[in-house]
Amino acid sequence: MKIFGVLFISLFFLSCNNTPLVRNEPNNEKITLKDTTLKKKTTIPELEIKHIHEYFTRFVKKRRFNGSIAIAKNGQIVFDTISGFSNVRRRIKLKENSVQQLASITKPVTATVVLQLVEEGKLKLSDTITQFLSELPEHYSRLTIKQLLSHRSGLSQYYYFCDHLMDEREKLIYNDTVLCVMNFHNPDPHFKPGKRYDYCNTNYLLLASIIEAIEKKSYPNVIKERILDKCGMKNSFVFNCKEDSVPSNLVYGHTKWNKLFEFDYLDGIVGDKGLFSNAKEMLLFDNKLNNGSLLNDSTINLAFTPHNKIKHGKSYGLGWRIRHHKKLGKIIYHTGWWHGNRNIYIKIPKNDYTIVILSNALRGSQYNMNDILEHFTYDEYDNKRENQVALFDHL
Numbered sequence: 001m002k003i004f005g006v007l008f009i010s011l012f013f014l015s016c017n018n019t020p021l022v023r024n025e026p027n028n029e030k031i032t033l034k035d036t037t038l039k040k041k042t043t044i045p046e047l048e049i050k051h052i053h054e055y056f057t058r059f060v061k062k063r064r065f066n067g068s069i070a071i072a073k074n075g076q077i078v079f080d081t082i083s084g085f086s087n088v089r090r091r092i093k094l095k096e097n098s099v100q101q102l103a104s105i106t107k108p109v110t111a112t113v114v115l116q117l118v119e120e121g122k123l124k125l126s127d128t129i130t131q132f133l134s135e136l137p138e139h140y141s142r143l144t145i146k147q148l149l150s151h152r153s154g155l156s157q158y159y160y161f162c163d164h165l166m167d168e169r170e171k172l173i174y175n176d177t178v179l180c181v182m183n184f185h186n187p188d189p190h191f192k193p194g195k196r197y198d199y200c201n202t203n204y205l206l207l208a209s210i211i212e213a214i215e216k217k218s219y220p221n222v223i224k225e226r227i228l229d230k231c232g233m234k235n236s237f238v239f240n241c242k243e244d245s246v247p248s249n250l251v252y253g254h255t256k257w258n259k260l261f262e263f264d265y266l267d268g269i270v271g272d273k274g275l276f277s278n279a280k281e282m283l284l285f286d287n288k289l290n291n292g293s294l295l296n297d298s299t300i301n302l303a304f305t306p307h308n309k310i311k312h313g314k315s316y317g318l319g320w321r322i323r324h325h326k327k328l329g330k331i332i333y334h335t336g337w338w339h340g341n342r343n344i345y346i347k348i349p350k351n352d353y354t355i356v357i358l359s360n361a362l363r364g365s366q367y368n369m370n371d372i373l374e375h376f377t378y379d380e381y382d383n384k385r386e387n388q389v390a391l392f393d394h395l
Contacts, residue, residue, distance in 0.1 A: 043074060043076075044074070044076060045378075048378050049078050049079075051378075052078060052375060052376075053078070053079055055375045056069060056071070056079050060083050063364035064084070064363075065083050065084065065359060065364050065365070066083065066085060066254070066359055066363075066364055067082075067094070067100070067357070067359035067360050067365070068081065068082045068083075068280065068356075069081045069083075069355075069356065069357050070278075070279035070282070070283050070356050071353065071355050072283050072287070072353070072354045073351065073352055073353050074352045075287050075290065075291075077280070080279070080280055082095075082096065082098070082278070085361075086098055086251035086252070086360070087251075087252075088254055088258040088361060089259070089260075094251065097249045098235075098251050098278060099235055099236055099247075099249055099276040099278050100252075100253065100276060100277075100341050100343075100358055101239075101253060101336075101339060101360075102273070102275045102276065102282075102358070103273045103337055103341055104273060104334060104335060104336040104337070104338070105282075105334050105335070105336040105344075105345050106204070106238075106271070106272065106273050106274055106336070107204050107271075107272060107319050108334050108345070109275055109285070110204050110208055110271050110272075110319065111149055111207075111318055111319020111320070112289070112294055112295060112303075113211055113222060113227065114149065114207055114210070114211065114319075115299050115302075115303060115319075116226060116295065119295065119299055122214050123145060123214060124145070125144065125146040125149070126144055126146065127144060128140075128141050128143060128144055129141075129144070129148065129210060132213040133206065133209060133210060133213060135183050136182060137186045140182075142192075142193050143155075144193070145207075145210070146318070147193050147194055148204070148206055148207050149207070149318040149319055150197070150318055151199050151200055151308070152193065152194050152195070152196065152197055152307070153193055153198075153200065153202070154189040154191040154194075154196075155187075155189050155200050156187050156190055156200070156202065157201055158178050158181075158201060158202045158205055158269070159201070161185065161187040162178065162181065165181060172241050172263075172265055172267060173268055173269065174268040175208055175209045175219070175268075175270065175271065177268075178202075179209060196308075196309075197308035197309070197315075197316060199316070201272035201273075202272075204271040205269055205270075205271045205272050206271075207271055208270050208271025208272075219238060219270050220237065220238035220239075220240045220274075223238045223275065224237065224238070227294070230288065231281075231285045231287075231288045231293075231294075232284050233277060233281040233285065235249055235277070235278065235281060236276060236278075236281050237275075237276055238270055238274045239276055241263070241267055242268070247276075250276055252340070252360065253338070253341040253360045253361070253362075254361040254362060254363070255340055256362040256363050258363060260340075261339035261340045264339075267339075273336070273338055279356040280356075282345060282356045282358075283354060283356060286345075286347070286356075302317075302318060303317050303318040303319055303320055304320060304349075305317055305318075305322075306322050310322075310324075317332075319334075320334055321333050321334050321335070325370075325373055327374075327377045328348050328350050328373060328376065328377060329349070331346060331347070331348060331373065332346075333345060333347065333369075340361060341358070341359065342359050342362065343356075343357065343358045343359065344357050344369065346369075346372070346373075348373070353376050357372075
């Protein structure tokens with residue numbers, strides 16, 4: 001009986017994994033550094049922008065930062081830099097349209113689409129996931145959409161049980177593959193649904209599959225129509241590994257030895273990751289989110305509210321990490337690490353700043369979030385004081 005089970009699993013994966021990994025190499029080019037500070041409006045004091053510009057210029061140079069950084073206040077871009085290479089060893093520069101794997105910063109985008117479907121009445125946060133993914137085992141009928149969004153499902157990480165079950169990892173697997181594994185093998189959960197918080201990528205894989213079940217379209221196409229096209233993110237995409245070739249503007253992450261990461265068998269899975277973009281285009285998403293074009297204010301407030309117990313000043317909402325800063329108050333953010341890409345997307349509601357830092361190289365991408373936030377603690381008093389000092393120095 002055990003032998004039959006092993007043979008069944010082997011045949012099952014052979015049927016699910018039939019797509020080879022494909023990669024295109026870009027042409028060799030020289031390095032360039034793009035660094036732009038846009039014209040400032042009177043609503044943002046000159047010295048405030050100067051301070052941010054000087055800090056992030058040092059940030060880039062000191063670390064030999066590789067990637068893109070964009071910072072905006074009230075929708076105005078105050079700092080925008082593209083620095084380094086798409087291929088460090090071959091000295092191929094990053095371009096204006098270069099995009100990289102956002103990794104878990106894909107989760108806020110997935111959550112935004114799920115919440116749009118809630119607003120449209122196509123699902124409820126209290127719905128169980130088997131209402132949409134009926135092939136899953138009985139255990140999953142106790143899981144709700146809200147528990148997936150807030151990481152309270154108790155499920156185990158898909159890459160752990162896939163690594164355990166799969167001997168052949170030469171070909172890509174997809175969300176449907178993992179659903180088949182969950183249906184056949186029924187991996188044990190860590191704990192009962194709703195008991196506590198446990199960050200788990202399986203939650204957002206399932207949410208992507210639920211989106212597909214409701215919309216009757218692929219997740220990449222739904223994201224394109226509902227988010228990317230609406231926000232004007234012309235260079236961004238969810239990479240569809242079922243396509244024949246890699247887009248020419250896609251850049252790979254680097255190891256700490258500056259060797260390119262290759263795609264592996266998990267790169268066909270989306271929802272928890274899979275969105276490729278750059279810092280400036282993520283500001284387009286942020287602007288639409290802020291002005292109510294993507295979600296109603298009440299829904300956004302719900303997403304930005306802690307749905308888990310706050311520990312060490314941190315929690316998780318619906319698709320967003322949340323923490324408290326002693327000077328800036330609530331910080332809404334998300335990080336993303338995958339295959340040599342290290343990213344962070346920060347929103348500071350108190351002073352309407354958004355910071356997007358995307359690096360496609362492990363070397364030079366180490367930084368302290370608290371240190372970054374300290375450079376955004378400007379208030380009206382600080383600006384008045386600095387203006388007075390500047391006037392005195394001028395006299």
